[in-house]
Amino acid sequence: MKTPWQCGSIEHVVIVMCIGKLGAFNPLEPVWLKDLLHYIEHNDDEYHQVIFIASEHTGTSFENYWIQRIQQTIMATYPTIRLNVERPSDADEWSYHGIDATSTLLISVDDAEVPRLDISKQTISVMKKLSLNKKRAKYLIIFLSSERTQNFSILLRYGWKIQMMDLVILEIVSSRREMITISESSIDDHSSLVIHYFNPFLNLMVRKPYEPGIEWFPNLMSNMHGYPLKIGIRHQPPFSEVTWDEKANCVSMSGWDITVIQEVAAKMNFTLQILPQLTNFSEIIEDNSSYGLFNLLSSGKVDILASVNPHYTEDMEENLYRSEMIFRDQLCAVIPVKNTTRILFPTEIIEAFISTIGILSIFWVSTLLFKFRRSWSVFDIFRMLFGIPKHINHSSLKLAQRLMIKIILIVSLFYCVRIYACLTEIIIDVDHEVEIENFDDLDRSGLIPVVSAYLLNRTFGNVDENDRALINLKNKAVATTAIWDCPSHADRFKNVTCLMTRNAVQILMKSTYQPGERILKISKACFWSDSYSFLVRSGSPIRKRMDYIINLLSEVGLKIMWFRNDTRIKLWEIDREDELIWDEMKYHPTSPLREQLTIVALFGFTTATITFIGELLWYHWLKKWKKTIKLFR
Known part of the structure; x- marks a missing residue:
């Protein structure tokens, strides 16, 4: 695993430049160069760092005027690093340079006319290795040569093989390898620059002559043209419910996990290739933990795990696999309701x-x-x-x-x-629910903690030895791969506590029990809070577009609709009334006895006051009346 400072999540651009020998200085700038420099200067909000890679074995330097201009513009716009790679055959040797959490631009100097296909592939592999700690990557390769080259398809297909999406090659064909100056006729010659890129969704190799205002990095992810992606799903109620046949193939699937991935697929136009049950893969069989799950994603057998997941470890490298946050939740102890009698003064x-x-x-x-x-x-x-x-x-x-x-x-x-x-106001509560305020109360209750096998290490892996309550809970804890069955066991046997997420329990209780029926409840003993997201293949190019769509879903109320059991609601429609769902789940009817007693007391006090004043006036008037009668006598 990488050190924490090797992992990041910000966009970056990767550029490799392979040039021939163009030694002399030339102040004339072609139109394409001005356009490229303008693009670099006005995209500093998208890219945040540049790394130059120099291969010294070719004897070629950065003395070319065009290369110097690009380098000067980049250094004036972005933080810049330069790496000298003598022989980029070992990608792991240079992986530590991916420590930053910002964008990256890699420039490699080489001779385009000398056949160095293996060296070029190795350089591209290093570029990919350096960008694995980024959520998003863009790569630009520039070749300077005397005549047009048609062999870039091999490099572009190799780049896609190792999941490099935004890989563009700029070929400049107007300069001879041995020329000392750049001809003035090539300054305004747009045909001297050709852009090469590969569209894997159409299996199409694209070659475009430069035109003013051209899109340097075409947005191929906006339409994947039905390209199949390998999707892993799990039976994880209430978020996803999946049934499998005897061969571990999916028979039916439903739930909000499935709905969200279907919406993402519709917006990106890719095909869902649902994989067999993940427990049949060798990576999970060998290691049925979160690390086995990450190994499965790294192997390329799964592109997206369409199941919401918290952080399973405290390792920063785990962020390489996580999509944008879908919602945030707490892991709390769910306990059976136990009643007692108490008198409230x-x-x-x-x-x-x-x-x-x-x-x-x-x-x-x-x-x-x-x-x-x-x-x-x-x-x-x-x-x-x-x-x-x-x-x-x-x-x-x-x-x-x-x-x-x-x-x-x-x-x-x-x-x-x-x-x-x-x-x-004295209350004799014969149905008072016993409260679990903290881990000490949970330990003294004698309940057996049941936790998901994937979350066992996250919950009890770093328990303080001086915290006896957590130590006792850890020793009693039972791990299960079917945590959604725990509430029914707690309801039946009354001797277990389910360590589950708050939102999942609210959905299960809302869909299982009648309103007002109190069988289970969420205690105040919560272990941790975390964000939940899908898992994506490390270094996958679909991540940027997928995160963008998930953010859109969040803006239109994904969190509220996630917990409403109403299939008539569409994800892309905003319904402000859905916010009332939280009040519906937490509402408990109250008795009007207190209000009635207050009214009676107020009425009695008012009546007593009026009576007292009336008696004073009556006796005062009666006394005066008696005096008047005595005078007349």
Whole structure:
């Protein structure tokens, strides 16, 4: 595996220039050169680095004026590296130069008229090796010779054989090998430059004379003309459901994984060549882990694995196989629902009892200061404070005691309503679900963790030895290749916890159980969060176009539509109402009891207040009426 700084994901252009001997300086610039320099200067947002490769065994240097102009323009526009390759027969020897995460331009100096086919192939192999750490690559080869060459088809076909898509050869035929100056007649001669490239989808070798405004790198990936790509699929509910026959051939396939790859195929116009079950390939038989999966992709037997995958390792080289992110998810413990009984006391009740003690203390101290009789006790104050009836002979009371009673009644009018309303909020939950808050709770629960075999090392591979909970979970963990069967086992036996992605569990629960039916739930013990994507053959030229289409799908709501069980929705139609799906999956009906009790308490408080004011007014009016009657008598 390469070091982390060998892996990158940014576009680059690879250029090889093979020239004859054109030693002298010439300030005259042909039209094609000006056009090429303009292209280099105005595409700095697409390319980010240049590497020159010089083969010194030919004795040819970069002294040609045209080459110098191209080199100067490139160095003024991009970060540039120059490599001296004495004999590029060993590609691994130069692979460490692919350490950067930026674009690359490779220039090789050679004699086009001397037969060096093997050397040219080896140089192209080095170019490919250097660009393997990039997601996207472009290659430009320039030959300077005295007459037109027709042997470029061998190099172009060889380039496609090793998955070099954007490989273009520029042939300049207007210069003799031994000439010292460049003739002025060739400056405006467009036929002096010929562009060669190979369209593998039509099996067509293209040769075009230069024209002003020509497309230097034709976009062949926009239409693959039905070219077959080898597609690997896996039975991975709920994202893909695949059935196989006795010969491991696909019989039927469905799910959003399949829908997405079909949409990508339709946009790029390639044919899906569905492969047999991947477990029958030698790479998987020898190593049934993520490394076996990567070996299968590197072998060229699979072009695209149309199954969403997280990062299986922490090795940066894994990014060479990953497409653009499709969605992000968490791996959490799914546990059986277990009920218990609990009593919930609102904080207002605790505050009310503390206030009660304070009020009782104040009134009790007041009775001592005013020297009330002994029958006036704390219990009498408590009864009046909470509105409990008590007979009191007012005629035997002093004025201070009567005032005390009135004050207690007024306080109780406001206070007892609040304290009784708080008491109604006490909840006795006989169906309380046991919560798993962390790994310690998960370990103490006694549940056996079941995890996918591909994710076992990712989840428990780097556990801290001091974390006893994770160590215990690791020792109890069971790996399986059919993790989607785990929820049914957890529902049936109640002794396992399924380590699954949050979104997958939500889809399974939504499609399996009735609304309101709580059999399983996602705990708060989550192990990691990661992006999920398809896997692509390392160095595959289809990656750039495929990532572009996946980004388009994401922009039109792929993540929302991925989790909606509705086949009538088309991927390329935007439906803003689909965002409500998250609320639908998380919605649980609540009881209206609290709202009803609040209304009753508010109504009672209002009625009590009005009654109290009415009684004050009534007794005040009755007292005045009695005085008036006495006056008339």
